[in-house]
Structure formats: structure tokens, C-alpha cells
Amino acid sequence: MDMSVEFNTKIFSYMNTLTKAEKKVADYVLDNMENTIYLTVTELAAKVGVGETTVLRFCRRIGYKGYQAFKMAITKEVAKQSFDTSEETDEMNAVQSLVQKSTTASIQALKDTSQxxxxxxxxxxxxxxxxxxxxxxxxxxxxxxxxxxxxxxxxxxxxxxxxxxxxxxxxxxxxxxxxxxxxxxxxxxxxxxxxxxxxxxxxxxxxxxxxxxxxxxxxxxxxxxxxxxxxxxxxxxxxxxxxxxxxxxxxxxxxxxxxxxxxxxxxxxxxxxxxxxxxxxxx
Missing domain, CATH: 3.40.50.10490 (Glucose-6-phosphate isomerase like protein; domain 1)
Known part of the structure; x- marks a missing residue:
């Protein structure tokens, strides 16, 4: 899923200043933004194959105070993109869809937890x-x-x-x-x-x-x-x-x-x- 040009550009603008390990973090995040918003710093580091300090250093390098601030920025971009690409529906269909999605999400959470x-x-x-x-x-x-x-x-x-x-x-x-x-x-x-x-x-x-x-x-x-x-x-x-x-x-x-x-x-x-x-x- 393509994210906003502004966010991609922000990361790409720092690419030449990043270390090899930090570039690995950048590449993973750019390719997996929707998944990244759910990851802790430890989980992201493990998926990329670098240390937690590398992830934190990457976040600060591109202008964020820490990992949580960085993750908040990604979350906003994902939410914005979802809103921009959503299809217009009439109000009743929107309500029915929301009821179905919320119910399905709750049931799935229970099933997944039991596993x-x-x-x-x-x-x-x-x-x-x-x-x-x-x-x-x-x-x-x-x-x-x-x-x-x-x-x-x-x-x-x-x-x-x-x-x-x-x-x-x-x-x-x-x-x-x-x-x-x-x-x-x-x-x-x-x-x-x-x-x-x-x-x-x-x-x-x-x-x-x-x-x-x-x-x-x-x-x-x-x-x-x-x-x-x-x-x-x-x-x-x-x-x-x-x-x-x-x-x-x-x-x-x-x-x-x-x-x-x-x-x-x-x-x-x-x-x-x-x-x-x-x-x-x-x-």
C-alpha cells in the first residue's frame, strides 16, 4: 500500500546519511508500514535483524524524538491513506459495514487469543x-x-x-x-x-x-x-x-x-x- 509522498520523501531525504543498518530499518518500514504500526521497538529490531539501539537511532536521525513519536507519524499516514482511498457509501451501508467489521474483529480477537x-x-x-x-x-x-x-x-x-x-x-x-x-x-x-x-x-x-x-x-x-x-x-x-x-x-x-x-x-x-x-x- 503506497503511503503519502510527503512521508516517503522525508525518509528518502535522509537515506544518504543513514548507516547500512539504519537503511535496513528504513527499507523494512517503507515496505511494511501497516505492519510496523503494531510492532514494538524490540519486534521491529528482530524483524529487520538489527539491535534496538539502531532502530532508536534511525528514528532520531530522521527527526523524531523516539520510537513512539515515529510510530505515531506512520499511523497517521496509514489512516490518512485509508481515508483518502475509501469508497463513498450511503449512511446506512456505512453503519451496517461498521457493525459487521466491529463484530468480526471482536470474534477474531477471541479466537486468536484462545490459540x-x-x-x-x-x-x-x-x-x-x-x-x-x-x-x-x-x-x-x-x-x-x-x-x-x-x-x-x-x-x-x-x-x-x-x-x-x-x-x-x-x-x-x-x-x-x-x-x-x-x-x-x-x-x-x-x-x-x-x-x-x-x-x-x-x-x-x-x-x-x-x-x-x-x-x-x-x-x-x-x-x-x-x-x-x-x-x-x-x-x-x-x-x-x-x-x-x-x-x-x-x-x-x-x-x-x-x-x-x-x-x-x-x-x-x-x-x-x-x-x-x-x-x-x-x-
């Missing part, structure tokens, strides 16, 4: 959830909302999870963890700085770490004892992909049901108690 499930990793996660003394969960933005959903879900079976979405609170809570505790980080990109910083602190204190992420080659996985992959992905312009959210919730639901099944009688007793506790909250 990514690593049973061994899932079992390890359940073992940690049922054995560690204290459980904390970190996430930002939409991933923070997923963490809160997980806390509320697990509360029904007596598994208490602390959730922190503020960067300062994440760091402070992580500093109090020990080898008997569990830290869970949720990040679609696997590159959310505040979440990773908190997990790094937790890890340094001996706590076990579980990560939920779309990207297997990302900073968050380097800190993780258990990696749970989700299929949903998002571009810098989306910032709240429903496919990504649904994928996260599927993994949370699997963990919840597996823990509940392991505890059986106790989980059933607590689900009944928590349900009765809110019976009078509805008309």
Missing part, C-alpha cells in the same frame, strides 16, 4: 494466584480498567487483589512486596513505562511476576516469570482497542474459572455470600 494460550503458563499463573500471600495488579488507561475488572471478579471467590493505576502508588506498593507476593502487570504493548517500572521494583524485591500482553518480544516479558499472551492489538491512534480489551478479559475469565474450580466448595460458598450481600441493591 495463543499456553497451557503450561496458564497453570503456573493459577498456581501463583492460589499460593502467594499478597497479590497486586498494575495497569494504565484501559489496561488499568481491566485490572479493576479482575479485582472485582476475583473478589467473589475470596481472592483479594490490590489494583494500582497511579504511577506513584504503583511504585510504592511494589516497594513493599516480598518473595511471598505476586505482581501482575497488564499492558497491550508490553512497553508501558509506569507498569514496567513497578514490576521491576517488585521483581527486585523477590516477588513473582505475571504479565498479560500482546507482545511476546517486549520489555514487560523480560521481567516475567509467567507470560500470558493476548491477541488484541492497537495502534497509537486507537488507545483503547475493544479487541484488545476483550482479549484481556478472556484471559482474566480463564484464570478466574480455573482458580474457582480448584477451590470448588470454598469458591461456591463465597460466591453465594457475595451475591447475597448485594441482593437488596437492586429494585
Amino acid at each position: 495463543l494460550i499456553d497451557m503450561e503458563m496458564l497453570e503456573k499463573a493459577v498456581a501463583l494466584l492460589t499460593s502467594q500471600k499478597r497479590i497486586v495488579m498494575y495497569g494504565a488507561s484501559m489496561s488499568g480498567n481491566t485490572a479493576e475488572d479482575a479485582r472485582n471478579r476475583f473478589l467473589r471467590i475470596g481472592v483479594i487483589i490490590e489494583v494500582y493505576t497511579d504511577a506513584h502508588m504503583q511504585a510504592m506498593s511494589a516497594a513493599t512486596l516480598t518473595k511471598d507476593d505476586l505482581a501482575i502487570g497488564i499492558s497491550i504493548s508490553g512497553s508501558t513505562k509506569d507498569t514496567i517500572d513497578a514490576l521491576r521494583i517488585a521483581k527486585s524485591n523477590g516477588a513473582k511476576v505475571i504479565s498479560l500482553t500482546h507482545s511476546k518480544l517486549s520489555p514487560i516479558t523480560h521481567l516475567s516469570d509467567v507470560i500470558l499472551l493476548t491477541a488484541g492489538r492497537e495502534t497509537p491512534l486507537q488507545g483503547g482497542s475493544m479487541g484488545a480489551k476483550i482479549s484481556q478479559l478472556l484471559v482474566i475469565d480463564l484464570l478466574y474459572n480455573l482458580v474457582a474450580n480448584q477451590r470448588k466448595n470454598e469458591a461456591s460458598r463465597l460466591k453465594e455470600l457475595t451475591s447475597k450481600a448485594v441482593l437488596d441493591k437492586a429494585y
Whole structure:
């Protein structure tokens, strides 16, 4: 898919100043812009066959402050090209098309996530959830909302999870963890700085770490004892992909049901108690 002349020209104008390795990055990006918008810096480096520092140096060389700023520029170009080449349709057809596309994307995200499930990793996660003394969960933005959903879900079976979405609170809570505790980080990109910083602190204190992420080659996985992959992905312009959210919730639901099944009688007793506790909250 051809991108805008302006963006191509910007990269080509720097070609003579790039090193051989940086030119490899430029060539890959120009040929794979639609895929590049979904890649972390680690994944792009691996696909091109260069180091992460080369990718970052390339981004700065052509005028961007860093990789995320570069990826944002590519995303805008891809979105602009898609808009410029879209066919005009009447309003009703446009609505029907949007409904179909959104539904298909959500279903596909669930199917893809189920295929990514690593049973061994899932079992390890359940073992940690049922054995560690204290459980904390970190996430930002939409991933923070997923963490809160997980806390509320697990509360029904007596598994208490602390959730922190503020960067300062994440760091402070992580500093109090020990080898008997569990830290869970949720990040679609696997590159959310505040979440990773908190997990790094937790890890340094001996706590076990579980990560939920779309990207297997990302900073968050380097800190993780258990990696749970989700299929949903998002571009810098989306910032709240429903496919990504649904994928996260599927993994949370699997963990919840597996823990509940392991505890059986106790989980059933607590689900009944928590349900009765809110019976009078509805008309």
C-alpha cells in the first residue's frame, strides 16, 4: 500500500546519511508500514535483524524524538491513506459495514487469543494466584480498567487483589512486596513505562511476576516469570482497542474459572455470600 509522498520523501531525504543498518530499518518500514504500526521497538529490531539501539537511532536521525513519536507519524499516514482511498457509501451501508467489521474483529480477537494460550503458563499463573500471600495488579488507561475488572471478579471467590493505576502508588506498593507476593502487570504493548517500572521494583524485591500482553518480544516479558499472551492489538491512534480489551478479559475469565474450580466448595460458598450481600441493591 503506497503511503503519502510527503512521508516517503522525508525518509528518502535522509537515506544518504543513514548507516547500512539504519537503511535496513528504513527499507523494512517503507515496505511494511501497516505492519510496523503494531510492532514494538524490540519486534521491529528482530524483524529487520538489527539491535534496538539502531532502530532508536534511525528514528532520531530522521527527526523524531523516539520510537513512539515515529510510530505515531506512520499511523497517521496509514489512516490518512485509508481515508483518502475509501469508497463513498450511503449512511446506512456505512453503519451496517461498521457493525459487521466491529463484530468480526471482536470474534477474531477471541479466537486468536484462545490459540495463543499456553497451557503450561496458564497453570503456573493459577498456581501463583492460589499460593502467594499478597497479590497486586498494575495497569494504565484501559489496561488499568481491566485490572479493576479482575479485582472485582476475583473478589467473589475470596481472592483479594490490590489494583494500582497511579504511577506513584504503583511504585510504592511494589516497594513493599516480598518473595511471598505476586505482581501482575497488564499492558497491550508490553512497553508501558509506569507498569514496567513497578514490576521491576517488585521483581527486585523477590516477588513473582505475571504479565498479560500482546507482545511476546517486549520489555514487560523480560521481567516475567509467567507470560500470558493476548491477541488484541492497537495502534497509537486507537488507545483503547475493544479487541484488545476483550482479549484481556478472556484471559482474566480463564484464570478466574480455573482458580474457582480448584477451590470448588470454598469458591461456591463465597460466591453465594457475595451475591447475597448485594441482593437488596437492586429494585
